[in-house]
Amino acid sequence: MTTWWCESAWLDSPTDGVRVTEDGGRITAVEVGDPRPGDRRLTGLVLPGLADAHSHAFHRALRGRTHDDGGTFWTWRRQMYAVAARLDPDTYLALARATYAELALAGVTCVGEFSYLHHPAGGGRYADPNAMSEALVQAAADAGVRLTLLDTCYLSGGPDGAPLDDVQQRFSDGDADAWAARVAGLPERDGLRIGAAVHSVRAVPADQLATVAAAAAGRPLHVHVSEQPAENTATLAATGCTPTALLAEHGVLGPDTTAVHAVHLTDDDVATLAATGTGVCACPSTEADLADGIGPFRRLADAGVPLCLGSDQHVRGDLLGEAQALEATARLVSGERGRFTPAELVTALTAAGHRALGWPDAGRLAVGQRADLVAVRRDSVRTAGCAPGELPLVAAAADVTTVVVEGRVVVEDGRHVLGDVGALLAAAIGDLR
Template sequence: METLHAERLWTPGGWRIDAGFTHDAGRIVECEGAQPSEGAAWVLPGIANLHSHAFQRAMAGLAERQTHPQDSFWTWRETMYRFAARFDPDTLHAVASQLYVEMLEAGYTTVCEFHYLHHSPDGRPYADRAAMSQALIAAARDTGIRMTLLPVLYMRGGFDGRALTERQQRFGHDVDQFLNLFDMLRGEEDDTLRVGIALHSLRAVPPDAMKTVLAELPPDTPVHTHIAEQLPEVVDCVALRGARPVEWLLANANVDRNWTLVHATHLDQAEVEGIARSGATVAICTTTEANLGDGLFPLRAFLEAGGSWGIGSDSHISVSPIEELRWLEYGQRLVTHHRNVSVGTATTSAGESLLHDALASAEASTGHAVGCFYNGAAADWLMLDRDAPQFIGATTEDAIDRLIFAGNRRAIREVHVAGNKLVHEGRHREREAIFARFKQAMHTLLA
């Protein structure tokens, strides 16, 4: 057992002064008041990254040249497909390991890995049908990050039921194959690995297949899906299913707190209210949505409806929870012409509101006991660097606003997952070795 003494400990109600907790075997066993020791830290719960495609870390910055006068998500997707075809289990492991090191150093302690590179590039299964999934599990274990692995069901190329294209073949499963993969991966679960499922999107999963898979899931299985990310998706769904994507999903599935709707960018007011009533979480991926030209999530309306949301780094053109939160607020300011749009009912601070909401959604979305310090919760935490320039003279009233809105210098000194110190003085303990493997993998991918 070890006891952590904090000068300031972040709780759902804000900073608690001179507090701490005792942890053992990766779990918090007692939350307690404590006298801070010399140099005691400012401590936050670890942050959950609710949406990741690890392989896309390797192509960050490589899709920024115009390929069409009306470049969009759909032209970017062609570039992504070409890059995805180069991966095998070894290169995926190396890239994912580098990504997870970057996440941990940035303050993410849990990642939801939305994984659809299942087979070899020509679509034939590997001898070990879980080889690509196992590469991601190994990367998580090598780096120490907590993971929710979400194998993806991907069956069709559009709402009209068209077959997968040649480049999509490596993503595909039928229902029985997919459920077999899910059962196989569940056997890998431990205290830091949870296995859920992902439905790639409504356009990629026929209604009957969706219902069959959902009926076979154990209770409390995390279910994630891309939805309403792009306007053409909304148009096609209305044309072929007679309803908007979120409208259709809420009417045809038992959407509840186990669900995470990724993006949900294009909603009408009824859909905003419907998601909030369901208890589902929306995973907002601000930097990727900006990079792809997706649009802006209707945050203010969703907050007023009582909705739950978190953040994801998605395509990893940025691996920073601070940037995701900051630009979520800034995007709203740009379209509303007002400031501090994300403020809720508990505080007048935009930074505290953003952090509170992102942490509050973590447990339901990931299936791990994360996002808050309580007896039985995961012992995952961040120590802030009190000597960082943005914290000079910081008080309990402004420290989180300074963390999120006062520049880009890293302000996280230590990161712990399951009680293990993984990051010290801002550097992951295996940074150099993992980077060497990443460098070699990138040379292979770019050859």
């Protein structure tokens, strides 16, 4: 049993002098009071663990390379496919381990990996058909974070059923039944949830969507939705529906489903997401980096759609920064400040993200929850002079000092248990370049 005395902790709001007792990786008591002998002290503001609800770990190799003298999402995708073509289980493990460790340094205790690099480059199969997935599982364990593996169905090159190109061959199991059979061979274990994903309505034909939804029943199911206007245009031409309407028609939407991006939505799309209880994961740094646009996130929240946050292509490795970008972009499109309260941002960073990833027992500092604690400095050049309740609006990954995952200290004094994470990233990315 360990007791942590927090100078300030985020309960329903910032509260000074909070003692959190952990036993067996769970919170067994939360009390307000002075420190006692034997307490481990955490200075600054202590948040629940952050949940990165949408990660593509291999995109970390592209950081800094997306300016590319201009272009669009579709020209960027060629660069991304070039990296995808060079990965194997060993290089994937090295890159994902370092990427997840970087997220841990930023306060992330749980990652949702939207994974579609299933097979060898060009197609074929590894001796273990889930070798690439097992690399991700090992990477998360090494980095000390929980993982929800959102194993992704990817079958076609467009909503009209266009064939896959050479790089996309490694993403595909052939059909949704074969995909489901492979995923069934992935056992859950401590620190791991197995979820599912429809890559997009571009990549899974309409007649295969119901099979994916049935196979994912009772588990987290994520899907890229309306990230680009061209996706909407192509889907309308092929099916007569928006992506959201098509997913609803085939039973993909619901309380276990999270629509990722959801940038270019109609009013009917917003109403459908709300009516079905579907959540939305915003990835503001990626949506800006790839010139996707700004989603109607305040409108979605007002309609009752739960919002969470993801790092997606790891533009910055800073989930606190993603929350601040959510607020900043909402200001830009509305002409008004204060579009999301600090409490709403903290919920998106923590409890909502964990729920979207299948961990409803994480993301709050409360009895029975997993003992995840993230200490954020109040005395850095970014946070000095700010009250605890203001830190979600200004703090950065560099202000995270201590990260505890289910009672285990993974980051202490800003240093990860794996050591020099920058060196790990440089080595892993250098091997791919």
